[in-house]
Amino acid sequence: MLKITNLHANVAGKEILKGLNLEMQGGEIHAIMGPNGAGKSTLGNVLAGREGYEVTQGEVIFNGKNLLELEPEERACEGVFLAFQYPVEIPGVNNTYFLRAALNAQRKYRGEEELDSVGFLRLVREKLKVLHIGDELLHRAVNEGFSGGEKKRNEIFQMAVLEPMLAILDETDSGLDIDALKTVAEGVNRLRSPDRAMIVITHYQRLLDFIVPDKVHVLADGRLVATGGAELALKLEEQGYAWLEDGGIGTLDETGATQAGTP
Amino acid sequence: MSNETSTTDNLVKQKYQHGFVTDIESETLPPGLSEQVVRAISARKNEPEWLLEWRLKAYAQWLEMEQPDWAHLNIEAIDFQAISYYSAPKADKDRPQSLDEVDPKLLETYDKLGVPLHERARLAGVAVDAVFDSVSVGTTFKKELGKAGVIFCSFSEAVQDHPELVKKYLGTVVPQRDNFFAALNSAVFTDGSFVFIPKGVRCPMELSTYFRINAAETGQFERTLIVAEEGAYVSYLEGCTAPMRDENQLHAAVVELVTLEDASIKYSTVQNWYPGDENGVGGIYNFVTKRGDCRGARSRISWTQVETGSAITWKYPSCILRGDDSIGEFYSVALTNNFQQADTGTKMIHIGKNTRSKIISKGISAGHAQNAYRGLVRMTPRADNARNYTQCDSMLIGKKCGAHTFPYIEVRNPSAKVEHEATTSRIGEDQLFYCLQRGISEEDAVSMIVDGFCKQVFKELPMEFAVEAKALLEVSLEGAVG
Numbered sequence: 001m002l003k004i005t006n007l008h009a010n011v012a013g014k015e016i017l018k019g020l021n022l023e024m025q026g027g028e029i030h031a032i033m034g035p036n037g038a039g040k041s042t043l044g045n046v047l048a049g050r051e052g053y054e055v056t057q058g059e060v061i062f063n064g065k066n067l068l069e070l071e072p073e074e075r076a077c078e079g080v081f082l083a084f085q086y087p088v089e090i091p092g093v094n095n096t097y098f099l100r101a102a103l104n105a106q107r108k109y110r111g112e113e114e115l116d117s118v119g120f121l122r123l124v125r126e127k128l129k130v131l132h133i134g135d136e137l138l139h140r141a142v143n144e145g146f147s148g149g150e151k152k153r154n155e156i157f158q159m160a161v162l163e164p165m166l167a168i169l170d171e172t173d174s175g176l177d178i179d180a181l182k183t184v185a186e187g188v189n190r191l192r193s194p195d196r197a198m199i200v201i202t203h204y205q206r207l208l209d210f211i212v213p214d215k216v217h218v219l220a221d222g223r224l225v226a227t228g229g230a231e232l233a234l235k236l237e238e239q240g241y242a243w244l245e246d247g248g249i250g251t252l253d254e255t256g257a258t259q260a261g262t263p
Numbered sequence: 264m265s266n267e268t269s270t271t272d273n274l275v276k277q278k279y280q281h282g283f284v285t286d287i288e289s290e291t292l293p294p295g296l297s298e299q300v301v302r303a304i305s306a307r308k309n310e311p312e313w314l315l316e317w318r319l320k321a322y323a324q325w326l327e328m329e330q331p332d333w334a335h336l337n338i339e340a341i342d343f344q345a346i347s348y349y350s351a352p353k354a355d356k357d358r359p360q361s362l363d364e365v366d367p368k369l370l371e372t373y374d375k376l377g378v379p380l381h382e383r384a385r386l387a388g389v390a391v392d393a394v395f396d397s398v399s400v401g402t403t404f405k406k407e408l409g410k411a412g413v414i415f416c417s418f419s420e421a422v423q424d425h426p427e428l429v430k431k432y433l434g435t436v437v438p439q440r441d442n443f444f445a446a447l448n449s450a451v452f453t454d455g456s457f458v459f460i461p462k463g464v465r466c467p468m469e470l471s472t473y474f475r476i477n478a479a480e481t482g483q484f485e486r487t488l489i490v491a492e493e494g495a496y497v498s499y500l501e502g503c504t505a506p507m508r509d510e511n512q513l514h515a516a517v518v519e520l521v522t523l524e525d526a527s528i529k530y531s532t533v534q535n536w537y538p539g540d541e542n543g544v545g546g547i548y549n550f551v552t553k554r555g556d557c558r559g560a561r562s563r564i565s566w567t568q569v570e571t572g573s574a575i576t577w578k579y580p581s582c583i584l585r586g587d588d589s590i591g592e593f594y595s596v597a598l599t600n601n602f603q604q605a606d607t608g609t610k611m612i613h614i615g616k617n618t619r620s621k622i623i624s625k626g627i628s629a630g631h632a633q634n635a636y637r638g639l640v641r642m643t644p645r646a647d648n649a650r651n652y653t654q655c656d657s658m659l660i661g662k663k664c665g666a667h668t669f670p671y672i673e674v675r676n677p678s679a680k681v682e683h684e685a686t687t688s689r690i691g692e693d694q695l696f697y698c699l700q701r702g703i704s705e706e707d708a709v710s711m712i713v714d715g716f717c718k719q720v721f722k723e724l725p726m727e728f729a730v731e732a733k734a735l736l737e738v739s740l741e742g743a744v745g
Contacts, residue, residue, distance in 0.1 A: 048700050051692060076702035088697040092715025101711065102701035109702065141715065158701065 001026045001197050002166055007058035008222075009039075009046045016042045018222030019058070026165070027194040031208055031233060032201045034219035035241045040201045041085060043219070044170040048082040049075050062166065076102075077109035079165030083155040083172050090142040095154070096124065098142045099161055106162060127160040131187045149180035156187040167191070168199045173207040185210030205237035292349040298322060301450050304349050308419055308453075311426060321439035321449030328443045334577055334606035335635040335667050338548070346513060348451045348484070404468070411467050413497075414459040418486050421457035428459055432490050436519035436556045436583070444515040444550040444577075448484050452517070455486035460495035460526075469725055471500040485516040491526035493559065498529040500728060514573075515550045524559030524586065529567070531724055532580075533732055535739075536572035543602025543631070546574025553580035557589035557615075565592040566609065567723040569732045571739040574603055579637065581610035584618035584649070591620040594720040596732075598713075598739055599632030599664070608638035608669075613646035613679065622653040625717050628664035629740060635667040642679035649679045657687040658716050660709065660740070710737040 002024040009017040016039045024030055034040050046053045047060065049072035060067040067075060090098065103123075104114040115123065128135055133153055143151050152172055159167055169188065173181055188198070188211050200211055208216070208230060216233045218226040220241060226232065292303060301322045305315040330341070408415050414425060421429050439449040460466050491497055501518075514536070520528050530553075539546025549572075555564035566580040576599075582591025593609035611620035620640065628634040640651045657666030668685050690712055698708030714721075714733055721729045 048696075050696050050700075072696065072699040073702050073704055076700050082700050084697065084700075088691070088693050090694055090697070090712055090715055092718035093711055098698075098701075098711070101707065102698075102703050105704065105707070106702040162701065 001063060003059075003061045005059045005061075007043075007046070007060065008056045009042060009058075010054045010056055011042060011052060015056070016222055017046065020219070020223055022217070022224060024166075024197045024199070026197055027192075028214045029192065029198045029200060029211065031211075031213040031216045032199060032219050032224075033203070033205075033216060033233060033236055036203075038219045039222045040219050041170055044082055044168045044199070044201060047075075047166075047168060048072060048080060073105070074109070077106045081159050081162055081164030081167045083152075083159060083167065083169045085170040085172075085174060087143045087146075087151040087155055089144045089146075091144050093142050095140055095142050096121075096138045099124070099158055102158070103161060124161060127157065130190055131157060131160055132183070133157055133187075148175040149177070149183075152176060152180065152184050153187070156184055156191075160187070160191055163196075165195065166197050166199070168201065170201045171203060172200070173202055173204060181207065182210060205233040208233045292347055294347045295344045296322075296346070296348055296451065300348050304451055304453065307349065308422070310422055313430060314422060317434065317439070318450050321446050322451075324440040325443065325446035325450055328440070328446055330443050334637070335633065335669070336575055336577065336604045336606050337633075338575055341513060341548070343447075346483075349453060407467060408470075411464055412461045413464060413466050413470075414457065415470055416457055418452070418455040418457050418488070421488075425457070425459070428490065429457065429488065432488055432519070432521055434519075436521060436554050437517050437552050442552060445517050445552040448486060448515045448517045448552070452484040452486040455488075455516070457487070458489040458497060458499060460489075460491045460497045462492040462523075463494045464492075465495070466497040469498045469500055483514045485514075487516070487518040488521075489519070489528055489530070490521045491523065491528050491562075493523045494525045495523075496527045498531070498725065500531050500533075500725065502533040502535065512546075513548050513550075516552070518551070518553040518580075520553075520555035520564055522555070522557050522559060522562035522564055522586075522589075525561045526559060527563040527565075528555065529565045530555070530580070531728060532566075532568040532570075533728065533735065534568065534570045534572050534576070535735060537574075538572050538601065538603050538739075539574040541601045541630075543574070546603070547572065548575045549573040549578065550575075551578040553578065554583065554610075555581070555591070556583045557586050557591060557618075559589070560586040560615070561588045562586050563590040563592075565590075565594070565723070567594040567720065568596070568607075569720070569724070569735070570595070570597040570605060570607060571735055573605075576603075576605040576607055578605075578607045579609055581612070581639075582620060583612045583614065584620060584646075585614045586618075587615040588617045589615055590618070592723075593620075593622045593624070593638075594723045595624045596627070596717045596720045596736075597625070597634055597636075598627040598736060599629070599634045600739055601630040601632060603630075603632045605633070606635040606637055608636045610639040611641070611651055613640075613642045613649035613651070616645065616647045616649070618646055618649045620649075620651045622651070622655070623719050624653075624655045625720055626655075626657040626666050627660065627713055627716070627736075627740075628657065628666050629660035631663045633665045633667070635669060637669040637671075639671040639673070640681055640683075642674040642676045642681065644675045646676050647678050649676065651679075651681045653681075653683045653685075654719075655683070655685040656716070657685075658713065659687065659689045660713075706741070710740055713740060 004020055004022040007017050007020040008015060032040055042053060046055060055068055062078065065078065070078065100120045107114055137150065137154055137157065143154060146154060172184055176184060185207060200213060212230055216228050216230060217224045292300060298319065301318050305318055437445050440446055458470060489499060520530060522528055536547040536549060557564055564582050568580060570576055580593060584591050591611050595607065597605045597607050599605050608624060609622055622638055624636045626634040626636055636655050638653060640653065642649050655668055659666055666687055670683055672681055674681060690709060694712055695708055698711065699705060713736055721732060724732055
């Protein structure tokens with residue numbers, strides 16, 4: 001579904017991604033962990049096509065299409081969804097209205113019929129129920145005055161309605177207390193599906209207690225330097241990232257990060 | 264400003280009017296302004312002597328005045344002798360004979376705004392008999408208003424039919440020598456609207472210039488007078504969202520509102536005069552004096568305006584809060600794109616005790632446009648416990664435009680309270696990206712963000728007007744991004 005090959009990207013003239021490779025199948029959840037400044041959020045922004053993130057080398061093939069050639073809104077319509085680390089407030093724009101505009105733009109792109117407000121509301125109610133979210137978010141302006149937890153829940157709610165093929169969750173756990181974290185993780189788990197891939201970018205192993213990934217990658221200095229199963233995250237939690245830097249890199253193979261990286 | 268039913272409409276209506284017929288045969292006066300011209304205008308309109316004298320006094324005062332230059336506007340010198348001050352309605356043969364002859368760009372805009380087909384012809388000034396519908400609507404309308412005792416007619420009609428009312432109120436809010444453009448208007452105004460709501464009457468419907476009976480082409484110097492007697496209420500809509508073409512470049516209108524005790528006037532405007540092309544060529548100069556006088560205690564005047572047109576807008580709808588406990592409100596969206604310039608705002612003059620005023624101004628600037636808010640809040644010594652709240656927000660789209668805020672606050676009463684909040688923001692790259700990432704196109708995203716920004720003002724507009732205003736902003740912002 002997604003194949004990233006030798007991806008290099010600059011931000012403000014500085015190279016942040018330095019040859020990143022990643023391959024994912026539908027239904028998989030991959031966690032990307034790594035120290036500050038490693039390029040985790042950059043990866044999300046590059047995939048979503050944000051202005052200012054300049055790809056200098058490499059290729060991203062998503063469902064057979066060259067993703068890097070598409071405009072950001074086209075990528076969204078192709079099914080790429082970025083759950084923002086800092087969801088943006090849009091004062092005066094109703095949350096429901098916004099989401100319906102987004103869904104209909106995507107449906108139109110795919111040649112599907114647009115939903116009228118009745119049909120849309122039905123869909124929204126359904127999704128809220130599945131996610132166990134109240135409808136108070138519907139009546140407010142997009143993220144305006146939302147608490148940190150509400151903003152993140154709103155991202156997950158949008159994801160549920162838009163039903164992307166590839167969801168990138170950029171530090172969705174940051175700033176959440178344990179209860180909010182559980183709600184968000186539960187939402188994500190409910191949206192797991194065989195034809196949906198998810199990239200979960202996080203700093204902390206904590207989130208992965210609730211969202212169990214198929215693979216864990218360590219992103220350091222612009223590259224994936226280690227890959228393993230869920231147990232890799234636990235090890236990182238215990239030992240930090242330092243052990244990867246002295247000699248671990250390059251000796252890792254696809255399957256067994258643990259033995260390769262053990263000091 | 265005016266977006267009245269155009270002359271075609273008028274001509275068609277003439278055939279159905281019994282009794283009152285304007286002199287549609289008269290030709291255009293040669294360019295230039297003199298006492299003779301003022302006399303000629305008054306004579307053609309068959310005005311009483313007192314009104315002629317009133318005009319002449321205004322003209323004499325205008326001669327001694329100078330065009331103001333304090334606004335944040337770059338205006339080319341206007342040659343007042345090069346303008347014709349009275350022009351007869353265009354004859355049918357000189358108009359486009361069908362929509363096929365109308366500028367396709369204009370038609371495209373009508374299409375985007377969802378203007379009904381039969382309206383397009385009227386707006387574009389086509390010589391067709393396609394306006395019968397609005398005539399009959401207008402007639403029904405007038406009957407109902409008559410039952411309630413409401414007078415709603417053209418200014419010229421009012422001068423003929425209700426001279427005592429006109430004489431009593433004309434110039435009492437905006438005196439002839441109030442300012443340069445008001446003086447000019449007072450000397451040469453051609454037509455406009457007159458509304459009178461008698462004591463205790465709540466006007467049974469929203470009044471719109473659109474349905475005004477026998478609306479002559481009011482042209483560049485429009486005069487409007489609205490009086491609400493004790494306890495009366497009226498909501499008045501001026502303008503329409505479809506772009507109006509006018510060959511006159513200079514517009515100088517005057518609007519006067521008077522509310523007596525417990526009366527209330529809600530005045531809503533959508534101004535969409537031709538703004539000039541994307542290079543700043545052409546476009547209307549719009550110099551308007553609008554003022555309301557809350558003469559009676561507990562009366563209320565509320566201005567709501569959506570300004571998207573004109574090359575230059577100079578306009579400060581104001582309230583004089585004379586009556587104790589009276590309320591003045593000003594809600595404004597001013598959008599400028601390309602090379603448009605706007606200097607607009609309000610004045611709230613607190614004279615009575617416990618008077619309150621509220622100002623919500625939203626300025627949006629795109630392209631190379633300049634957008635200034637200029638507002639005065641004055642608390643006079645008598646205005647005990649007066650309060651004002653001002654919120655003034657500017658939004659910039661792109662990097663070549665400008666937003667400016669000039670608040671003037673004068674407080675001469677220690678018990679008065681004045682609050683002022685101002686913000687300026689650029690449409691955030693992050694807001695835009697958030698929308699794009701959800702699949703919304705850049706153009707839709709911008710109009711959505713702008714619409715949200717203006718919400719506080721739009722909700723003051725009558726429902727259908729608000730919907731149209733939103734569409735209008737979208738059309739006006741086309742090409743502002745990317």
